[in-house]
Amino acid sequence: FLVFIRNVKSAHYGTFPNMSRRVVRQSKFRHVFGQAVRNDQCYDDIRVSRVTWDSSFCAVNPKFVAIIIEASGGGAFLVLPLHKTGRIDKVYPTVCGHTGPVLDIEWCPHNDHVIASGSEDCTVMVWQIPENGLETPLSEPVVVLEGHSKRVGIVCWHPTTRNVLLSAGCDNQIIIWNVGTGEAMINLDDMHPDVIFSVSWSRNGSLLCTACKDKRVRVIDPRKKKIVAEKDKAHEGARPMRAIFLADGNIFTTGFSRMSERQLALWKSDNMDEPICVQEMDTSNGVLLPFYDPDTNIVYLCGKGDSSIRYFEITEEAPFVHYLNTFSTKEPQRGMGYMPKRGLDVNKCEIARFYKLHERKCEPIIMTVPRKSDLFQDDLYPDTAGPDPALEAEEWFTGKNGGPILISLKDGYASTKNRDLKVVKKNILESKPAPKAEHIPIVQKHAPQSSVKMEDKLEEVLREFKSLRDRVILQDRRIARLEEQVSKVAM
Numbered sequence: 001f002l003v004f005i006r007n008v009k010s011a012h013y014g015t016f017p018n019m020s021r022r023v024v025r026q027s028k029f030r031h032v033f034g035q036a037v038r039n040d041q042c043y044d045d046i047r048v049s050r051v052t053w054d055s056s057f058c059a060v061n062p063k064f065v066a067i068i069i070e071a072s073g074g075g076a077f078l079v080l081p082l083h084k085t086g087r088i089d090k091v092y093p094t095v096c097g098h099t100g101p102v103l104d105i106e107w108c109p110h111n112d113h114v115i116a117s118g119s120e121d122c123t124v125m126v127w128q129i130p131e132n133g134l135e136t137p138l139s140e141p142v143v144v145l146e147g148h149s150k151r152v153g154i155v156c157w158h159p160t161t162r163n164v165l166l167s168a169g170c171d172n173q174i175i176i177w178n179v180g181t182g183e184a185m186i187n188l189d190d191m192h193p194d195v196i197f198s199v200s201w202s203r204n205g206s207l208l209c210t211a212c213k214d215k216r217v218r219v220i221d222p223r224k225k226k227i228v229a230e231k232d233k234a235h236e237g238a239r240p241m242r243a244i245f246l247a248d249g250n251i252f253t254t255g256f257s258r259m260s261e262r263q264l265a266l267w268k269s270d271n272m273d274e275p276i277c278v279q280e281m282d283t284s285n286g287v288l289l290p291f292y293d294p295d296t297n298i299v300y301l302c303g304k305g306d307s308s309i310r311y312f313e314i315t316e317e318a319p320f321v322h323y324l325n326t327f328s329t330k331e332p333q334r335g336m337g338y339m340p341k342r343g344l345d346v347n348k349c350e351i352a353r354f355y356k357l358h359e360r361k362c363e364p365i366i367m368t369v370p371r372k373s374d375l376f377q378d379d380l381y382p383d384t385a386g387p388d389p390a391l392e393a394e395e396w397f398t399g400k401n402g403g404p405i406l407i408s409l410k411d412g413y414a415s416t417k418n419r420d421l422k423v424v425k426k427n428i429l430e431s432k433p434a435p436k437a438e439h440i441p442i443v444q445k446h447a448p449q450s451s452v453k454m455e456d457k458l459e460e461v462l463r464e465f466k467s468l469r470d471r472v473i474l475q476d477r478r479i480a481r482l483e484e485q486v487s488k489v490a491m
């Protein structure tokens, strides 16, 4: 494949028709070896979502793989324990509380049983997954975060603080929530004039960078509600961009040139006037989703609709972004999950694991660095971000910062049982104006009695609501079973 490198700073131009012949530098990652797992290690018979939104549709952690699926009349995603490979039954329980399609999901980095979802129904929901996965459909989130007026396409947990979650909606707003209290703490509603394509936290979560349909990449200090740097036409093409923070504070972007070639670029986050480098890749039209490993400084690019994963090592020497290799298969990817480092098998020298979504299955892809020795390869595994948060939500909102708390993978990673997520809501009845009198019968002379009545009434309505919801879930399952029987008869 053709690569054109333009290094603006040193005016270092060149075209390299065959990168693999031009080995100019040593890298232990030059011979990363990618391999799809055996068929029986895939997750089969999954109806991957067809919603038109360029998110990854898949989220992975050391315990579960979650996949956004097609669901009639609502939105749902599957949560499978990693070992639950093979054919997934049609009636396998889903997370099904949204009333519109789910657009994005992300596991909490500090609790492997907590996952957030954003949906076309304009809400964000946070879910607690039982220890061994779902045995019945889960329609009751721990908390519903309401504040967006249009669909919510991005959810993104703070990397180092407990219970801080960001969401971005097609109302062009970013909201940062304290999940522990269910409150919208920061609202960035006047920074983006158009749809937000991507949001990424910096390594310690003090800054954000965003890519927007107005072709700008912005670096934002969310607590000061200030744009600290921005670049207009970071990529000149009209198709979607992505921007992510790297560990050293630089920003890596993907996008399209004016001639619709796919590009990648590297920028300083404090001054984005000129790129550190820009490289043109090819003329495919799938959005390039970047996945980043801060420990090895490798970026993996998965094009939506491509059938390959390309990876690059980023260093401080020109051309800064060094092409390493491409892993290709025959079938295009509908989405992709990326395992956090602590979920990898260090005994196999695994340095990355992807979960590639096909139309009807999810296929793990394992990247390894071949080594002869059986010993722990500490040069491949510098200490990596562990599950413990550095800060509590209140600390971050009041201005503290903290980098990730690192752990060694020397003896492998054993996940422990996390405490359950608890949401302690402030008494909303105290802060909101009282409901209008005509809705609730109030006995004027006996105020205390009336509030008791109100509570009773509320409880009754809630009970009724729950039973209706349960009935809908049961009907859904019944319909799915019937559909299956009908399809068998039809064959």
Ligand SMILES: *[C@@H]1O[C@H](CO)[C@@H](O)[C@H](O)[C@H]1NC(C)=O
Pocket (backbone or CB within 6 Å): 202, 203, 204, 206, 207, 249, 401, 402, 403
């Ligand atoms: C957090 O990162 C910013 C830059 O991204 C840096 O200026 C700051 O010193 C860091 N703070 C801590 C406590 O790590």
